[in-house]
Amino acid sequence: MPVLAAGNGRLKISVNEAWQFYKGEIPQFPAKVAAVDWETVSLPHTWNAEDVMDDKPGYYRGVGWYRKMLHISPSYKDKDVFLYFEGANQEVEVYVNGQKAGEHIGGYTRFSVPIKKYLKFGKGEQNEIAVKVNNRFNEDIPTLTADFTFFGGIYRDVYLVVTDPVHIDLTDYASSGIYITTPEVSKEKATVKVAGKLVNSSPQKRRIKVVTTVKDKQGKTVTEKATVVQLAAGTRTTINQDLKPVKQPNLWSPEDPYLYTVATTVYDAATGKELDQVLNPLGFRWFRFDPKEGFFLNDKHYKLIGASRHQDFKGLGNAVPDARQIQDVKLLKEMGANFLRVAHYPQDPVILETCDRLGILTAVEVPIINRITESEAFADNSKRTHLEMIRQNYNHPSVIIWAYMNEILLRPRYKDEPERQQVYFHNIAKLAQEIEDLTRKEDPYRYTMIPNHGAYELYNKVGLTKIPMLVGWNLYLGWYSRSVDDFGPFLDQHHRDMPEKPVLVTEYGADADPRIHSFTPERFDKSEEYASMFHEVYLREMMKRPFVAAGMIWNLADFNSETRGETMPHINNKGVTTLDRVPKAPYYYYQAHLRQDPFLKIASRNWTLRGGIADKAEGTASIKPVANGQAGNSVSTQPFKVYTNLSQAELIVNGVKLGMQKAVGGVSEWQVPFANGINQIEAVAEDAGNLYKDFMEVDFRLVPYQLNANDVPFEELNILLGSKRMFIDELNQQVWLPDQAYRAGGWGHVGGEIFTFKSNRQSYGTDKSIFGTDNDPIYQTQQVGIEKYKADVPDGQYEITLHFAELTGGEPKEALPYNLGGTEAEEEKAEERIFDVYVNGLLVLEDLNLAREYGVARAVAKKMPVTVTGSKGLEITFEAKKGKPVLNGFQLRKL
Structure with missing residues (x-):
């Protein structure tokens, strides 16, 4: 590494490049040179980016070693030198030249390690930095269980920081060392107080001057304070400064996130030489939560609507570059949101920096989730992490809430020991109160909150609705349990029973796999249509209740959860965008309701490849648009939505106007006759003389109602x-x-019934992940006891593919942490089935035993050519020898 030279003040420079990495334990390293195969990596880095997405259950949770050689300038010999880590998960030991320099517990907060006394400063000398990281399960470190993946590694930036021996403290829980408060703020004036923690590591007493300057956006000084202090050798001290009030301050708000800059500069009082400087943001605002009327900022009422965010990204795990994280906050702002729940842990510093700049209010929380360990070490780690979170993020004007203990009663211990469980509940409440007291002492200006899952009576009984200032509810009525119609009454019950407690909906959402669609959507089918309906209901119910201060979508984006199965294994699909941040339909719905500028968007604009069966009577729609380059009148009529905040919109399909529709609740709807081929669709609305448009092309695969129809030649099924x-x-x-079901002239099954599994929340199929395929939905449903499958195709050459998977049996399935409505581990009885398959009388599969030959939940596809003659069509027969035959998917392609 090239020599880094510091000037008079502080130097901070990243050291992310060219690290050596090894996954696994290395005996006696770093005391002895390790004979292992090192891999060259750059930071941010995680060792779990790939293994969390494979078919093998589990992912690597253990030790990883990083090492790097640093050439340190001899000019640093009289300075203090630190390594500053923005995040490494979760137990970290830092070694310099074989000697342990520091350690840190907790995967989501920053830490600073002084390394000067271990360094070699000679010309040409190399310093070996070695970092041991461990993401193992540890009963004494939160998080214990959660619906997200505990990626290992040094997954955020690392910096080398060089300071004068007299400097602002870097080791006060890795904070900036400066704490800014604004005890009084109004439109007329604002007061500023600054507490600074100073260090003199030199062997001499030092007389220094600390100058705090507040500058506006134009760089003009609006208030300033200088303080002269004596610092004894080898000591730390705190100084407090009351600055002259700022008159007519520019207030910080979502509409105008005006930021001042606070520069705290340390000088040698005798020579005037600058020794150190730290910059912090400052936003003047005041706020309050009212249990009847909601949230007020600068005496203006706001309904806080936004989302929570996890930090991982497709293909990267949690090792996400700053630019990508900034885009996430911009994505939230473009949605029209004014709030971000930084969940379930403190995130990269760039997140709150961007929220400050863009005007997004935030709640930040520590990762105590689902359950606790009743140990002193767990309590100490929890409280220390909470203290780190507060001090590291103290100066951000966007932060208004400190939160802790998300859904802490979701997986209570001692279920079969009622008396012992009461002790456990008591210890949870005790720890909650200790964290609450710590928070109020550290920061009396912000609110506290516990986000609870929907077990209303339990949280009241344990006392967790009484301890924090705000009560959050994570509600999935209509998803994990019950109906969306129960959501509003739940909110009313809280307001009726706890009229003194402001309420926030801290989570709500429904999975949407963007590959799945349904015109008869139902709970847990994973369709975008059900998720859209769910969000429409929840937003409507929250908006009409003034006492609901906030609503936070779970989640801004899909995120990795290695233990999940379902249609897209290892992914929680509740994001309003995908894992790589492509918006889903609900994202546009929120834009229509939250944005102030005129807005118009086709709801399903990313659903560009569609298909359907031609309407029965050769196109029953009165308007029959012709797709680009296609002839014929057959169409498939399907519902179609546009989201807009304008009063009405018009839809034009293939040049034909389908009429103007009023927007009801931000939604305009049509029945669209799709023709075979490329369909051009344009939504148009007018406001104040201006036209607003959205356009998409749909490649529509029209299947003829009668397979021998002339106007739509049969191609595939x-x-x-x-x-x-x-x-x-x-x-x-x-x-x-x-x-x-089979109908003459068409196709379909004969006999049998749809597969259902008793623990499922949907009325058909399984939520198991399917091995050997990325197209899990093809194999997650099936017809059980099927007798035949028929397709009345014309004579000719075809290729058929029969898809199978055994959906019963396997290991007992444990109810996962996110399963808010499910049961515990449940035995699943394996079905014994052996059957033959005939195609037009020819035996093609004999004694097919899926479980024995392929195992449970394994994709099996049998492809074969078929010649159809004599106008007999295609008939596939299933003959049972033991149990019931099954078929999961059927493909038919004309050759």
């Missing part, structure tokens, strides 16, 4: 048996349609 939803396979450009 992709069918999900036992399903009520559609699946879009973008990679293979295939549209999979739900099955139907």
Whole structure:
């Protein structure tokens, strides 16, 4: 590494490049040179970016070693030198030249390690930095369980920091060492207080001057304070400064996030030489939560609507560069949101910096989730992490809430020991009170909150609704349990029972796999349509209740949860954008309701590959637009939504106007007749003489109602048996349609019933992940006891593919942490089935035993050519020898 030279003040420079990495324990390292195969990596880095997405259950949780050689300038010999880590998960030991320089516990907060006394400063000398990171499960470190992945590694930036021996403290819980408060703020004036922690590590007493300067956006000084102090050798001290009030301050708000800059500069009092400087943001604002009327900022009422955010990104795990994280906050702002719940842990410093700059109010929380360990070490680690969170983020004007203990009663211990469980509950409440008291002492200006899951009576009984200043509820009525119609009454019950407690909806959402669609959406089908309905209901109910201070979507983006199965294994699909931040339909719904500028968007604008069956009577729609380059009148009529905050909108399909529709609750709807091929769709609205438009093209795969129809030649059929939803396979450009009972001239199954599993929340299929495929929805539903599958195709050459998976049996399935409505571990009885399969009388599969030959939940696809003659069509027969035959998917392609 090249020599780094410091000037008079502080030097901070990243050291992210060219680290050596090894996954695993290395005996006696770093005391002895390790004979292992090192891999060169750059930071941020995680060792779990790939193994959390494979078919193998679990991911590596253990030790990883990082090392790097640093050449330190001889000019640093009389200075203090630190390594500053923005985040490494979760137990860290730092070694310099074989000697342990420091350690840190906790995967989501920053830490600073003084390294000067271990360094070699000679010309040409190399210093070996070695960092041991461990993301193992540890009963004494939160988080114990959660619905997200505990990625290991040094996954945020690392800096080398060089200071004069007299400097602002870097080791006060890795904070800036400066704490700014604004005890009085109004439109007329604002007062500023600054507390600074100073260090003199030199062997001499030093007389210094500390100057705090507040500058506006133009760099003009609006107030300033100088303080002269004596610092004894080898000591730390705190200075307090009351600055002259700022008159007519520019107030910070979501509409105008005006930021001042506070520069705290340390000088040698005798020579005037600058020794150190730290910059902090300052936003003048005041706020309050009212249990009847909600939230007020600068005496203006705001309904806080936004989202929570996890920090991982597709292909990167949690090792996400700053630029990508900034884009997340911009994505939230563009949605029209004014709030971010930084959940479930403190995140990269750039997140709150961007929230300050863009005007996004925030809650930040520590990762105590689902359960606690009743040990002194767990309590100490929890409180220390909480203290780190507060001090590191103290000066951000965007932060208004400190939170802790998310859904802490979700997985209570001692379920079968009632008396012992009461002790456990008492210890949770005791720790909560200790954290609450710590927070109020550290920061009396902000609010505190515990986000609870929907077990209303339990949280009241344990006392967790009484301890914090705000009560948060994570509510999934209509998803994990019950109905969306129960959401509003739940809020009313809180307000009725606890009229003195402000209420926030800290989580709500429904999974949306953007590959899945349904025109008969239902709970847990993973369709965008059900998720859209869910968000429409929840937002409407929150907006009409003034006492609901806030609503926080779970989640801004899909995120990794390695233990999940379902349609997209290892992913929680509740984001309003995908894991790589492509907006889903609900994102546009929020834009229509939250943005102040005129807005118009096709709801399903990313659903560009569609399909459907032609309407029965050769296109029953009165308007029959012709798709680009296609002839014929057959169409498939399907519902279609546009989201807008304008009064009405018009839809034009393939040049034909389908009429103007009023926007009801931000939604305009039409029945669109899709023709085969490329359909051009334009939504248009007018406001104050200005036109607003949105456009998309849909490649529509029209399946003829009668397979021998002349105007739509038959090409292919992709069918999900036992399903009520559609699946879009973008990679293979295939549209999979739900099955139907056989009808003459068409296709469909004969006999049997759809597969259901008793613990599922949906009425069909399984939520197991399927091995050997990325297209899990093809195999997660099936027809059980099927007798035949028929397709009345014209004579010719075809290729058929039969898709199977055994959905019963396997290991007992434990109720996962996120399963808010589920049961505990549940035995699943394996079905014994052996059957033959005939195609037009020819035996093609004999004694098929899926479980024995392939195992449980393994994708099996059998492809074969077929010749259809004699106008007999295609008939596939299933003959049972033991148990009931099954079929999961059926494909038919004309050759």
